[in-house]
Amino acid sequence: ETGVTQTPRHLVMGMTNKKSLKCEQHLGHNAMYWYKQSAKKPLELMFVYNFKEQTENNSVPSRFSPECPNSSHLFLHLHTLQPEDSALYLCASSLEVHAYNEQFFGPGTRLTVL
């Protein structure tokens, strides 16, 4: 395993539900990321956190709300999602926010919005 865990692994929710995705890294990294992976599309970077501070938000709709209480944990709070938000949501971490640093990915949460 990569040292990055994500829960739940699968999630089905209605458009009016509120749910949260959790990510935890055991690597001592300082940077954490949320990605969206849709079929036949490149990975889309959603949010970047460095030392618990958000450093990047790639025009993500407000129905996705990230939270980073410490360098080891990252959450993605979901509310009033749309069916097109169905995708694999990947969490990653790296030693620093630097493109040379390898990002270690979790297994992802497969989200289905009904």
Next chain:
Amino acid sequence: KNQVEQSPQSLIILEGKNCTLQCNYTVSPFSNLRWYKQDTGRGPVSLTIMTFSENTKSNGRYTATLDADTKQSSLHITASQLSDSASYICVSKGGGSQGNLIFGKGTKLSVKP
């Protein structure tokens, strides 16, 4: 526009055969290019990373090449195994803020017995 294009989109080969996956990038300024392997139901795992000055890098049966002049990279898999069945994603650093990477759509490889 910074882009990474991968080909083929999918590939089926027989176990024991070799194959080559292609990656063309139009990313400037260029910092590095990384190949990831993503097994079904798992997150991507890094195979190799190459910077501007590196032409070839190997990781077991995986060999990546980089031609910075033509902005092309390839991933060659030797003596394929069933466990090589996965998606292979090419990633290059684009311009802009640190940590902003340009991902390709990936090549889905299926190795059949």
